[in-house]
Every structure is written in structure tokens, then in C-alpha cells.
């Protein structure tokens with residue numbers, strides 16, 4: 506069963522719309538999706554902007570937190586797993602990695618963004634995916650799945666993502682975060698990938714995830730640090746002899 510998907514031609518931000526409905530006391534059922542053809546004020550984390558494009562996926566959904574649910578912050582991994590599984594299913598030939606916690610990178614270029622915003626016991630999850638086009642940005646490499654060789658119809662993508670999200674949420678609730686972590690690891694950057702965490706100015710190597718979903722970063726001295734939040738960048742390995 507595909508969850509209910511509400512499609513609109515244009516809005517500022519699908520996350521802002523769902524948050525406004527919740528603030529107005531409207532009931533938004535879990536699994537409901539709001540998907541826009543165009544977003545004029547798409548948002549990323551920390552007040553950053555998300556660039557739209559016709560044919561790209563831009564949509565938001567709501568999780569209604571229940572007593573006994575794992576920590577809401579771990580929904581970042583749930584969304585990442587659902588998104589990565591959707592891309593893998595619809596575009597099996599594309600070589601991509603999940604960058605902790607939930608960015609899709611293809612050859613180091615950013616193909617998607619996920620924003621979680623909480624309002625009371627509701628968490629709005631917004632997902633943007635460059636299916637057809639990616640904006641040129643001065644400060645980072647971006648890519649679309651189309652330029653990586655996969656032509657994916659937006660509505661087909663929305664249907665598959667809605668199902669994958671419902672499935673990942675079920676796993677999160679019934680089996681816990683550890684099960685989501687197990688699903689995340691084979692979709693993510695390999696152990697040993699050099700990483701930089703900007704806020705804390707930490708450099709190290711990816712050493713898997715803790716059972717609660719935290720990033721394990723192994724420093725040059727072999728000590729493992731746990732990172733619960735932060736901007737993570739993939740560093741290219743230093744080439745020998747250079």
C-alpha cells in the first residue's frame with residue numbers, strides 16, 4: 506500500500522507548510538506526504554537554502570512520536586536508509602554512498618538533502634533529491650541522478666520513497682535503532698574513510714556507527730570519538746609521495 510501523497514504545483518517549503526498545519530492544530534496523519542513540483546524557499550539545515558528544480562523530488566512527511574519510540578534524533582538515520590534504499594531499488598547501477606547521517610553522495614557530489622524539524626510530538630521530515638538537475642554551487646560539488654545515468658520519474662520516486670519510509674519506520678519502532686544502524690552500514694562510506702567534522706574541527710577515520718547511531722571517528726592515535734551531531738565532510742585520502 507502506498508501512503509497518501511498530496512501533490513502541489515508550487516510552494517515556499519513543504520516542511521514549512523506541514524509545520525504550519527501542525528501549529529494550526531490540524532491533524533496530519535503519520536505517513537502523509539506533501540510533494541511540490543517547485544519550491545521557492547526550500548530549506549536545509551541551520552537556515553541553509555535548498556535549491557529546487559522541475560522534475561526533482563521535494564517533499565515532506567510527518568512522524569507522530571509515540572511512547573516508547575527510540576530517540577527522535579535517530580530519525581535522521583531512518584530517513585537516510587529509506588532514501589538510499591529507494592535510490593538503490595530504482596537506480597541499481599548508480600554508485601553512491603550515504604554520508605553520515607543521511608546525505609547521498611555520488612563521486613563526492615551531493616545529490617540530496619534531508620531536514621528534520623520537530624514540533625511537539627511531531628517530527629517533520631523534508632527530503633530533496635536531485636533527480637533531474639542540480640544547482641551549480643560555488644562552495645560544493647552537486648550532482649543529479651540523471652547525470653549519473655538514471656532517469657527516474659518524480660511520481661514513481663515519491664511512491665517508492667513513501668513505502669521505503671514506512672518500512673524503515675516500522676523497523677525503527679519494532680526492532681530499534683540498532684537494526685537501522687545495521688541497514689545503514691552497507692549503504693554508507695566504508696570503514697577507514699577519512700572524515701572531517703567541522704564544528705568540533707575533528708579529523709579521523711570512519712569506524713562504523715555506535716549502536717545508538719552516533720558516528721565513530723577514529724583519530725590518528727587510534728582513539729575512537731563518538732560524534733552525535735555535526736557537519737561531516739569526506740576527505741580524500743592523502744596520496745603517497747605527494
Ligand code: ATP
Pocket residue numbers: 548549550551553554555556557608615616617618619620633635639640642645647648736737
Ligand atoms: P552537508 O552535510 O552536506 O553539509 P547540510 O546539512 O549542510 O549538509 P543540507 O541541509 O542537507 O546541508 O542542505 C543544504 C546545503 O546543501 C546548502 O547549504 C547547499 O550548500 C547545498 N544545496 C542546496 N541545494 C542543493 C541541491 N539541490 N543539491 C545539492 N546541494 C544543495
